[in-house]
Amino acid sequence: MVLGTSKQIVSARATDKQIQAVSQDGGIVTGLLSFALDEKIIEGAVVAGPGEELWKPKPMVAMSADEIIAAAGTKYTFSPNVMMLKKAVRQYGIEKLGTVAIPCQTMGIRKMQSYPFGVRFLADKLKLLVGIYCMENFPFASLETFINEKLGLSTDLVEKMDIGKGKLWIYTQDETFSLPLKETHGYEQAGCNICKDYVAELADVSTGSVGSPDGWSTVITRTDDGDTIFQQAVDAGIFEIKDIDSVKPGLPLLEKLAKSKADKGAKESERRRELGLPVPW
Amino acid sequence: MSLISKVKRFLRIETKPTKDDEEDKPTESKITGASTTEKIKKPVNLEDVGASKQEVEKVAEENAKPRIGYIHLSGCTGDGMALTENYDILAELLTNMVDIVYGQTLVDVWDMPEMDLALVEGSVCLQDEHSMHELQEVREKAKLVCAFGSCAANGCFTRYARGGQQARPDHESFLPIGDLIDVDLAIPGCPPSPEIIAKTVVALIQEDMDYLQPMIDLAATTEGCGCDLQKYIVNNALCTGCGTCAMACQTRAVTMVEGRPAFNSDRCIKCGICRIQCPRSWWPEERIKEDLGL
Numbered sequence: 001m002v003l004g005t006s007k008q009i010v011s012a013r014a015t016d017k018q019i020q021a022v023s024q025d026g027g028i029v030t031g032l033l034s035f036a037l038d039e040k041i042i043e044g045a046v047v048a049g050p051g052e053e054l055w056k057p058k059p060m061v062a063m064s065a066d067e068i069i070a071a072a073g074t075k076y077t078f079s080p081n082v083m084m085l086k087k088a089v090r091q092y093g094i095e096k097l098g099t100v101a102i103p104c105q106t107m108g109i110r111k112m113q114s115y116p117f118g119v120r121f122l123a124d125k126l127k128l129l130v131g132i133y134c135m136e137n138f139p140f141a142s143l144e145t146f147i148n149e150k151l152g153l154s155t156d157l158v159e160k161m162d163i164g165k166g167k168l169w170i171y172t173q174d175e176t177f178s179l180p181l182k183e184t185h186g187y188e189q190a191g192c193n194i195c196k197d198y199v200a201e202l203a204d205v206s207t208g209s210v211g212s213p214d215g216w217s218t219v220i221t222r223t224d225d226g227d228t229i230f231q232q233a234v235d236a237g238i239f240e241i242k243d244i245d246s247v248k249p250g251l252p253l254l255e256k257l258a259k260s261k262a263d264k265g266a267k268e269s270e271r272r273r274e275l276g277l278p279v280p281w
Numbered sequence: 282m283s284l285i286s287k288v289k290r291f292l293r294i295e296t297k298p299t300k301d302d303e304e305d306k307p308t309e310s311k312i313t314g315a316s317t318t319e320k321i322k323k324p325v326n327l328e329d330v331g332a333s334k335q336e337v338e339k340v341a342e343e344n345a346k347p348r349i350g351y352i353h354l355s356g357c358t359g360d361g362m363a364l365t366e367n368y369d370i371l372a373e374l375l376t377n378m379v380d381i382v383y384g385q386t387l388v389d390v391w392d393m394p395e396m397d398l399a400l401v402e403g404s405v406c407l408q409d410e411h412s413m414h415e416l417q418e419v420r421e422k423a424k425l426v427c428a429f430g431s432c433a434a435n436g437c438f439t440r441y442a443r444g445g446q447q448a449r450p451d452h453e454s455f456l457p458i459g460d461l462i463d464v465d466l467a468i469p470g471c472p473p474s475p476e477i478i479a480k481t482v483v484a485l486i487q488e489d490m491d492y493l494q495p496m497i498d499l500a501a502t503t504e505g506c507g508c509d510l511q512k513y514i515v516n517n518a519l520c521t522g523c524g525t526c527a528m529a530c531q532t533r534a535v536t537m538v539e540g541r542p543a544f545n546s547d548r549c550i551k552c553g554i555c556r557i558q559c560p561r562s563w564w565p566e567e568r569i570k571e572d573l574g575l
Contacts, residue, residue: 005575059524078540080524101523107560108525110569115495117477118470118531118554120363137521139540189540190518191561202569223573278517280564 002258004201006220007227009251011212011242012234022072024162025209026217028239029100029130030072032205034065035233036128042098045128046088047071048079054156056140059084061092074132076161077140082108089125098128103197106131110202128229131200133208133254135163135261136188145187146170151177164209194272194279196265198258205230211254213247218254346377347486350396351384351429352419354412355439355455356403360430363472367479374479378486398485399423404432404439405461407454413461420462425485427466428500431552433458434467435505438550457503466496469505471531471552495565505553507534507544515541519561529558 003009014020014027023030036042049060049071057079062068082105088094101109106129113123143161147153151170160171167178200206204226211218219241221227233239244251269279351361365371381387382394399419405412419426431437436457444453458464468481484492507530514520522540529535534548535555542555556562 005570078522078537080522080527080537080540083524083527083537086528104521104560105523105525107564108523108528108558110573111560111565112525112529112558114565114569114572115477115558116474117468117557118474118529118552119558120366120474120476123476189521191521194519195521202573202575222575272518278513278519280519280561281566 002255002262003199003220003251004197004206005222007222007224008230009218009220009244011216011244011247012207012219012239013216015237015240019069019072020215022069024072024074024160025215026207026212026219026239027072028205028207028217028219029132030068031238032130032230032233033062033098033100033128034068035236035238036098036229037062037065037068039232039236040096041229042094042096042127044088044092044094045098045100046081046084047100048075048081055143055158055161061088061094063092073160074162076138076163077143078137081105085109085126086119086122089122095125096127097125098130099126100130100132101200101203102132102134102137103200103202104134104191104195106200106202107197127225129202129204129226131203131206133199133206133210133257134195135198135257136192136195138184138188142184142187146179146184150179150183153177193268194265194281196262196269196281198261199254210257211244211247211249211251216242216247218244218251346380347397348380348382348395350382350393350399350419350423351387352399352401352415353385354401354403354405354416354433354458355409356430356432358402359472360400360402360432360470363430363470363475364478366475370479374482379482393418393422396423398425398427400427400429401433401458402429404436404455404457406452407456408449408452416458416462425465426458426462427468427481427496428458428464429468430473431469431471431505431550431554434464434469434499435503435551435553437469437471437505437552440551459500459503464500466493467500468496469499469553469557471550471554492568495563498563499557505556506551507542507546507549507555509553509556510535510542510544510559513556514559514561519559521561523560525558525560526555529554 012026012028014031019027019030033045044061044063045068046059047062047068048057051058055075057075059079059081061084062071081099081101085099088097109129112119116123144155146168147155147158147170157172158170159173162169166181168181168184170177199220204223206220207217209217221230234241269281272279375381382396383390401419405416428434432439434457436455439455442453442455444450468477481496510526520541524537526542527535527537531552531554532548532550534545535542
């Protein structure tokens with residue numbers, strides 16, 4: 001199936017007003033990780049926290065719901081979260097760990113769990129892996145090009161960034177700017193072009209805005225544990241949910257984007273293989 | 282519960298049930314650790330089902346414990362120690378699952394016997410006649426030779442050796458064993474994690490060749506270095522800045538700078554783990570999905 005293995009697919013959003021105020025869409029990652037933390041399912045989570053420079057995130061170990069909320073929102077450049085997993089276990093002494101990861105990061109983590117050649121006593125500590133949908137990621141200099149050069153704005157003024165409805169949206173305190181996605185093409189990192197995974201198929205729970213109305217996210221639960229934790233959070237009132245078939249644009253759009261990324265990735269892999277370059281799939 | 286399933290439960294590698302035995306699916310939860318169902322296998326008496334004596338003997342022979350040897354060349358014993366860090370299963374492993382038939386300090390045997398598997402730790406010193414001889418003998422006596430740890434697999438730290446030191450200033454050239462003999466599989470790592478050692482041993486006992494394929498593939502290369510990340514991953518447009526290499530590095534030689542690995546050659550021990558763990562160097566998709574039950 002183009003969306004990977006799933007237990008349930010729903011449209012959801014966090015009920016907490018504080019989370020709604022800071023979250024990218026439905027606040028699923030923030031809500032789920034803080035719920036897991038409060039319920040002691042995890043003792044800490046590796047998230048993309050604020051870095052020294054605005055919009056340049058840095059992986060951080062969040063030990064409280066407040067720290068998780070402080071890291072809410074999508075950053076469209078690198079945050080090598082996987083790097084921090086070992087630190088979280090070794091230096092923070094976390095025995096039950098959660099994290100948020102884009103598909104390529106999910107793959108690094110899962111490969112480490114199945115084949116932990118040089119990684120000691122970490123594979124079994126990861127209890128909750130929340131994956132986020134991802135079409136591509138940008139070097140920071142690409143973001144600067146969009147914001148500073150193409151839109152003529154100062155990065156410091158940007159309050160929120162978003163990609164949706166065919167555009168990159170830049171929000172300042174009182175204005176909204178947009179850039180058609182064809183203006184961003186070619187600025188993504190090259191490694192993304194062979195990626196076939198849009199919906200984080202190997203996560204415990206995957207989420208992203210596509211398929212759901214504004215302010216909501218489409219949630220796919222995949223593993224038994226992921227499904228259980230998400231259901232517990234729904235039962236606890238952390239999330240309100242809607243039948244995915246009842247919302248617009250719904251699953252067809254998500255499936256379309258997932259398929260287009262899979263097709264493009266396969267095609268680029270093939271192209272590189274013909275050139276004699278190494279590709280992992 | 283059988284020994285093997287105990288070990289597999291310990292390692293969290295319970296095999297995914299096939300569609301046919303979906304109902305027997307163990308529902309152990311990672312969160313609660315509770316198991317609600319357990320698969321019970323009834324032993325079958327072969328003679329009851331009409332098997333001949335020869336057939337019974339053949340099965341008994343096939344199920345005999347694998348005979349394992351441990352050969353220590355130029356390494357620090359860290360790999361052998363990592364094996365012993367499988368505290369929970371070590372006693373059972375050594376008592377009931379394998380026969381350790383050869384190994385300095387482990388077994389009081391002077392002559393190297395025939396072995397099903399030889400774990401070779403350490404690189405081999407070209408100027409050390411005894412090591413060179415032992416390595417050749419291992420290849421003759423063992424059905425499978427495993428380069429156990431990065432020194433044996435790709436030279437690792439001993440790549441920096443250049444002789445001129447006491448007690449043997451003449452011992453200067455150290456090579457991964459694959460440069461001298463055919464190696465069947467490699468378990469790199471400095472040291473390899475206790476988990477990968479246990480998983481490999483279980484896979485060997487069960488002849489789970491799918492799981493072992495990456496170890497077989499890794500035996501084909503005797504090179505490894507932090508600069509592999511730049512050369513094989515970044516230069517080939519494969520890096521996505523996920524950070525797995527920096528996480529995996531066992532000496533903190535790899536950091537992430539502007540979303541790409543930066544490596545400190547002063548810290549790098551050339552174990553090769555950064556590239557081996559990279560999801561873009563090789564990708565065991567089927568196995569991962571099986572392990573996750575997806």
